[in-house]
Amino acid sequence: MPVILPTRPFDPANAPPLLYRDLFLKNKKLFYDHNEEFQKIFKVSLTSFWDINTGFKYLNFNDFLNVPENKSLKQTIQKKYGKRGVELVMILAGIK
Numbered sequence: 001m002p003v004i005l006p007t008r009p010f011d012p013a014n015a016p017p018l019l020y021r022d023l024f025l026k027n028k029k030l031f032y033d034h035n036e037e038f039q040k041i042f043k044v045s046l047t048s049f050w051d052i053n054t055g056f057k058y059l060n061f062n063d064f065l066n067v068p069e070n071k072s073l074k075q076t077i078q079k080k081y082g083k084r085g086v087e088l089v090m091i092l093a094g095i096k
Contacts (some may be wrong), residue, residue, distance in 0.1 A: 002005070019068065023053070023055075024053065027050075027051075027052050027053070027054070027055045027085060030056075030091070030092060031046060031050055034046065034088060034091065034092060035047075036049070037088060038088060038092070040049065041081050041082075041085050041088060042081065042085065044064070046092075048060070048064070049061045049064070050092075052077070055092070055093075055094065055096070056089070056092040056093045058093055059072075061073070065069060065077070065080070074086055074089075076087055
């Protein structure tokens with residue numbers, strides 16, 4: 001089997017970004033920065049709604065709050081947990 005050599009040397013400056021690693025580190029930081037506040041506001045651990053690879057599990061949280069069909073998640077959080085609850089979920093979901 002022939003060995004194929006690259007036509008030019010590897011240049012780390014032009015290497016593609018490590019998107020997966022960056023996302024993992026971003027999610028890890030978000031979790032540790034907001035876990036305690038999430039627990040204080042919602043009285044449940046963020047761990048139940050967090051995946052270190054993908055981040056906030058929006059749909060699981062929606063199910064947990066039993067959001068009525070005629071209301072949005074944002075409206076439900078605002079009513080039960082206030083403005084900071086809405087802001088926190090938006091931060092975790094990457095909206096804010």
